[in-house]
Amino acid sequence: MQDSMNRRIxxxxxxxxxxxxxxxxxxxxxIPAPKDGQLLLETVYLSLxxxxxxRMNEGKTYADAxxxxxxxxxxxxxxxxxxxxxxxxxxxxxxAYSGWQEYALSDGRGLRRLDPHSAPLSTALxxxxxxxxxxxSGLLEIGQPKAGDTVVVAAASGAVGSAVGQIARxxxxxxxxxxxxxxxxxxxxxxxxxxAVVDHRAPxxxxxxxxxxxxxxxxxxxxxxxxxxxxxxxxxxxxxxxxVCGLVSHYxxxxxxxxxxRAAIDLQDLLFRSLTVRGFIQVDFVEQYEADFLREAPQxxxxxxxxxxxxxxxxxxxxxxxxxxxxxxxxxxxxxxRVKPEGQQSK
Amino acid sequence: MQDSMNRRIxxxxxxxxxxxxxxxxxxxxxIPAPKDGQLLLETVYLSLxxxxxxRMNEGKTYADAxxxxxxxxxxxxxxxxxxxxxxxxxxxxxxAYSGWQEYALSDGRGLRRLDPHSAPLSTALxxxxxxxxxxxSGLLEIGQPKAGDTVVVAAASGAVGSAVGQIARxxxxxxxxxxxxxxxxxxxxxxxxxxAVVDHRAPxxxxxxxxxxxxxxxxxxxxxxxxxxxxxxxxxxxxxxxxVCGLVSHYxxxxxxxxxxRAAIDLQDLLFRSLTVRGFIQVDFVEQYEADFLREAPQxxxxxxxxxxxxxxxxxxxxxxxxxxxxxxxxxxxxxxRVKPEGQQSK
Numbered sequence: 289m290q291d292s293m294n295r296r297i298x299x300x301x302x303x304x305x306x307x308x309x310x311x312x313x314x315x316x317x318x319i320p321a322p323k324d325g326q327l328l329l330e331t332v333y334l335s336l337x338x339x340x341x342x343r344m345n346e347g348k349t350y351a352d353a354x355x356x357x358x359x360x361x362x363x364x365x366x367x368x369x370x371x372x373x374x375x376x377x378x379x380x381x382x383x384a385y386s387g388w389q390e391y392a393l394s395d396g397r398g399l400r401r402l403d404p405h406s407a408p409l410s411t412a413l414x415x416x417x418x419x420x421x422x423x424x425s426g427l428l429e430i431g432q433p434k435a436g437d438t439v440v441v442a443a444a445s446g447a448v449g450s451a452v453g454q455i456a457r458x459x460x461x462x463x464x465x466x467x468x469x470x471x472x473x474x475x476x477x478x479x480x481x482x483x484a485v486v487d488h489r490a491p492x493x494x495x496x497x498x499x500x501x502x503x504x505x506x507x508x509x510x511x512x513x514x515x516x517x518x519x520x521x522x523x524x525x526x527x528x529x530x531x532v533c534g535l536v537s538h539y540x541x542x543x544x545x546x547x548x549x550r551a552a553i554d555l556q557d558l559l560f561r562s563l564t565v566r567g568f569i570q571v572d573f574v575e576q577y578e579a580d581f582l583r584e585a586p587q588x589x590x591x592x593x594x595x596x597x598x599x600x601x602x603x604x605x606x607x608x609x610x611x612x613x614x615x616x617x618x619x620x621x622x623x624x625x626r627v628k629p630e631g632q633q634s635k
Numbered sequence: 636m637q638d639s640m641n642r643r644i645x646x647x648x649x650x651x652x653x654x655x656x657x658x659x660x661x662x663x664x665x666i667p668a669p670k671d672g673q674l675l676l677e678t679v680y681l682s683l684x685x686x687x688x689x690r691m692n693e694g695k696t697y698a699d700a701x702x703x704x705x706x707x708x709x710x711x712x713x714x715x716x717x718x719x720x721x722x723x724x725x726x727x728x729x730x731a732y733s734g735w736q737e738y739a740l741s742d743g744r745g746l747r748r749l750d751p752h753s754a755p756l757s758t759a760l761x762x763x764x765x766x767x768x769x770x771x772s773g774l775l776e777i778g779q780p781k782a783g784d785t786v787v788v789a790a791a792s793g794a795v796g797s798a799v800g801q802i803a804r805x806x807x808x809x810x811x812x813x814x815x816x817x818x819x820x821x822x823x824x825x826x827x828x829x830x831a832v833v834d835h836r837a838p839x840x841x842x843x844x845x846x847x848x849x850x851x852x853x854x855x856x857x858x859x860x861x862x863x864x865x866x867x868x869x870x871x872x873x874x875x876x877x878x879v880c881g882l883v884s885h886y887x888x889x890x891x892x893x894x895x896x897r898a899a900i901d902l903q904d905l906l907f908r909s910l911t912v913r914g915f916i917q918v919d920f921v922e923q924y925e926a927d928f929l930r931e932a933p934q935x936x937x938x939x940x941x942x943x944x945x946x947x948x949x950x951x952x953x954x955x956x957x958x959x960x961x962x963x964x965x966x967x968x969x970x971x972x973r974v975k976p977e978g979q980q981s982k
Contacts, residue, residue, distance in 0.1 A: 532902050535903055552899045552900060553899060553902070555900070555912070555914070556860075556885065557914075559879050559915075559916075562919055563914050564914075565902070565911075565912050566905070567904075567906035567908065567911075568906075569909065
């Protein structure tokens with residue numbers, strides 16, 4: 289049976305600290321009909337990423353906050369379900385930004401066509417998508433890893449961290465990963481080929497990190513903040529570079545007992561060691577780096593130099609729980625939701 | 636009468652907080668005789684700069700600490716008094732690093748020949764020397780001012796700050812200076828041609844700074860820290876750049892009642908506004924920028940685009956008091972000591 293209703297997940301209330309299921313609400317509305325020049329997109333995969341937590345707050349973070357009742361935002365892999373646009377054919381796959389819903393209209397702007405035969409479609413949300421590009425652009429533009437450098441990254445089994453370490457190795461640097469628990473650590477070392485890995489849950493984590501970086505740290509790709517940053521700071525070498533793309537350990541800070549996290553750097557440390565610390569979001573670098581990324585990254589994946597792991601959850605209704613787990617590091621690999629099956633159109 | 640003794644000022648004890656005269660001791664020793672391949676240099680001008688305060692502490696800051704009893708370090712303009720080196724003639728002027736003393740031996744390494752007819756000799760320690768180069772290289776490499784940008788600098792009547800603002804204007808940016816007291820503020824605005832100036836001693840300083848920067852701040856050249864940094868931070872625009880070359884308001888922090896100063900930045904601020912904060916010392920940039928600086932800066936001085944003011948104190952014995960005053964902002968312009976007259980050799 290053809291769907292007639294579009295299910296979507298909206299922001300029901302703003303979390304204080306850790307999000308809970310009641311911050312989300314599932315709604316249904318008739319599937320909209322495309323007008324001339326429009327497409328109807330059917331969501332196949334929905335990307336879940338830590339940055340979405342910021343949008344749930346009131347006020348500006350990187351970008352404008354979502355309003356209560358808004359559909360949760362997010363990148364998607366979608367199928368063109370109906371086309372009234374000359375440039376797009378029904379059945380084509382695209383990278384879109386439909387958000388947490390099954391169907392969305394588009395006028396074609398901002399879509400990128402995906403070839404399902406060149407790489408698994410889900411990778412357009414991960415290693416070959418925004419997280420991979422975040423790693424690539426931030427590491428090359430700000431981190432500037434040189435042969436022999438020590439590059440450290442946390443959440444090293446995750447979508448961004450896994451790419452950071454492997455690209456660092458492609459550039460001849462030594463990659464040290466930080467991950468949570470023995471299973472993720474083994475994956476980072478054995479499957480992703482990092483030179484060393486440290487478990488941030490270990491009671492002597494800071495000491496282990498120091499031992500894993502006997503020549504100090506030249507590049508620290510910051511995506512978590514908190515205690516990891518505290519352990520990294522004293523190890524930064526003269527001229528070290530710190531791209532800051534996220535602070536996931538801080539996102540749930542706030543009311544209801546979640547520990548308040550803070551990560552800061554004294555200008556004096558920065559001065560005495562000629563450090564560079566720079567915040568970015570990947571859109572800052574699209575113009576300069578995207579073409580190179582789309583040429584190099586798929587090639588690295590084919591050559592086995594850039595491996596990845598995906599954690600795919602089935603069903604739109606499971607997105608809130610999966611997202612809540614993401615902020616606590618419960619996922620293992622790039623987290624996405626399979627909203628509709630890839631291989632068949634809904635009947 | 637020919638001098639037979641070399642007077643020098645040594646580190647007698649380490650200051651706790653603000654230096655005092657008894658941290659310095661004047662000593663005399665026979666003037667050394669150059670061997671083959673050596674020069675005897677006679678100090679004409681001695682540069683006094685805030686970074687010297689760091690060397691008086693125990694432990695490493697930018698560079699190794701001075702030992703107790705060591706001659707205080709520092710750049711000098713010197714005359715070749717005796718030469719037993721084929722490349723150097725008696726009577727030539729050089730930029731040297733003799734420290735706080737009247738005479739020093741050199742093997743010629745690291746000296747730069749100065750032409751007393753092309754620019755006043757003292758400028759080799761100021762606008763055409765290390766402070767000017769600090770401004771030039773830090774501003775161009777890290778600050779990257781573009782036409783229409785707002786560039787803010789403190790200690791704007793001083794050696795580095797005055798050059799930062801004027802070079803920003805040469806690059807088409809709007810220069811906002813911060814200085815202490817009406818006399819310095821008038822100089823910054825009227826003589827140096829900054830677009831606006833704010834007195835950091837005003838009780839509503841932060842408010843005045845905000846009004847002087849109606850479009851926010853794109854580049855803040857950090858050389859003071861403390862309350863100025865606190866006022867600047869909320870005004871930094873998305874993509875703002877902060878070269879950090881000094882924190883003079885912190886240098887006297889410590890024991891004996893001097894207020895403890897701290898300047899830090901939260902990684903979250905850095906992330907949400909894609910800020911770049913980078914510490915440097917000018918030696919980091921010599922290779923890349925020195926030749927350009929030595930070509931451009933003298934030309935700008937000749938054209939009247941790069942003005943400067945010098946505060947010259949007579950007599951080596953007055954160096955400690957002058958230096959103590961420098962750390963409190965008592966100088967007005969680039970501070971140097973005239974150790975020997977320019978125009979005549981000592982008889």
